[in-house]
Amino acid sequence: MSDSFPPDEPGGAVPGSRLARRRRWTVVAACSAALLSAGGVYAAQWVRSPAEAAARTRAPKASVITAPVVRQVMRNTMVFRGSFSDGRTVSAAPTDVAVTQPVTQPAAQPSALLVTGVFTRAGRRVGAAKPLVEYDARPVFALPGTFPMYRDLTMGEEGKDVAQLQRALRSLGRPTGSDPSGTFGPGTAAAVKHMYAAMGYAAPLTTSADTGSATEHDTGSAAEQSGSATRALGSAAPSTAGPKATVTLPASEVVFVPSLPARVVSVPVHVGDPVKGPVITLARGDMTLTGFLDPSERGLVSAGAKADILAEAIGTHAAGTVESVGALVTPGTGNDKPSPDNGPADPQTGGAYVPVRIEGRGTWDKRFADQDVRITITAAATSRAVTAVPEAAVTAGADARTTVTVVTASGAQHVVPVTTGVSADGLVQVTPTRGHTLRARDRVVVGT
Incomplete structure (x- = not known):
């Protein structure tokens, strides 16, 4: 008997037959088993036994933080x-104008002095006998000296201000001849005249009564030479013997500064401004x-200590030395006034301070x-190298003993009793008590 198959699917299963359904269910069951197995494995990762959960949440074993023992000079x-x-400054504030030609009739007082030239600016350093500012075509300049220019200097004047002028002239290479020190004579007058010529200006003149036929370079008597020097415009007083013109150095044109070149503090005027006060201010010192x-x-800072100075705004460093350490200044209590020892009355700290x-x-x-x-100052707190540890390494017990805990290379710890000394920059000097040792590079516990 031969097999018979449906004509449309020879040799195959009939759609919807029992064999086809069995095959489909087998595939579905296999896929479901695979999914359940994978889900079980994934879920198992999140299952923890109570013991395992406790182990995972237990605090880690405590460890210690150590730092080395050092041997060095202690520094603060x-x-x-x-x-x-x-600091101290000096200003030039012209009040009148000198003349450069002899006059016989009083001249009219100008309504106002005017600035006619400005040749420098704040921050510059200026030398001696150099025009700095010009008013009514007359120069203002500096000369070396500590004594203030409080009067006009002219023929026959005597005093320490004249002696200072003579020294300044000689420093410029302008000899004052045979004039005695402190006496404004013909040699000093000639030196002043040459100084003005070197600056490009005519020397200022004044007039005095004289009964003789003396010239500008005659000495004459002191009484005859002193005369009646005038400031305002060099106007002359009438005299039966006639006026005699002599070289003068007006107080309005010169400022004496102890050290040259001097630094210009301010030039508060411009060309064309009226002169109503100082036209230039110079620092008397650095x-x-x-x-x-x-x-x-x-107590940690003393004269002679080295200092490092940093201006953060401009990124500039400089080295310095402590010149002096002043007394305590407490703003608002009357001891905060400016002085060479105190410095400014209102320090940036706002409270009590010690001026350095x-x-x-x-x-x-x-x-x-x-x-x-x-300002950074580093000062030695000990004269020689000492054994030191961080301050955090030193502990004090109930018995008032101080100790440090040393950790060996194997991790073992042992306590070393010590006595403490100088503290500086976070370190403290320690000395182990008798029978104990503490060496540089040993490690001590500073925390856990």
Whole structure:
């Protein structure tokens, strides 16, 4: 008997037959088993036994933080603020105009003096006998000297201001001849005349009564030479013997500065401005630096200590030396007035401070003018190298003993009793008690 198959699917299963359905269910069951197996594996990762959960949440084993024992000179580092100031200054404020030609009739007083030239600016350094500002075509210049120019100097004048002028003239290479020191004679007059000529100006003149036939370079008697010198426009007093013109040095045209070149503090005028006050201000000395030290650190700073100065605003460093350490200043209590020892009355700290004067190595960089700066001073607290540990390594027990805990290379710990000494910059000097040792590079516990 031969097999018979439906004509449309020879040799195959009949659609919808029992065999086809069995095959489909077998495939579905296999896929479901695979999915259930994978889900079980994934879910198993999140299942924890109570013991395992407790182990995972237990705090880790405590560890210690250590630091090395060092042997070095102990040093204190103080960082505080300071400010530069001009210190003492001197200004030129012209009040009248000298004449350069003899006159016989009084001249009319001008309505106002006018600035006719400005040849420098603030921050510059200027030398001796150089025109700085010009008013009514007359120069204002500086000469070296500490005594103030408080009067006009002319023939026959005597005094220490004349002696100062003579020294200044000689420093410029202008000899004063045979004039005695402190006496304005013909040699001094000639030197003044040559100084003005070198600046490009005619020498100022004044007039005096004279009964003789003396000329500008005659000495004559002191009484005859002193005469009646005038300031305003060089006007002459009538005299039966006639006026005699002599060289003078007007107080309105010169300022004496102790050290040259001097720094220009300010030039508050422009060409064409009326002269109503100072036309130029010069620093009598170099800039001064005053630091405002915390009173608690007063004993850590002394004269001669080295200082590092940093102006953060301009990124400029300089080295200096402590010149002096002043007395405690407490603003608002009457001891905060400016003085050479105190410095400014209102320090940036706003509270009590100790003024520290810092001198530079040479001349301060002009960029430091009016700058607020950071001052760092490092001072030795011990004269030799000592054994030291971080302050956090020292512990005190109930029995008042101080100890440090040393950790060996194997991790073992042992306590070393010590006595403490000087503290500086976070370190403290320690000395192990008898029978114990503590060496540099040992490691001590500073925390956990």
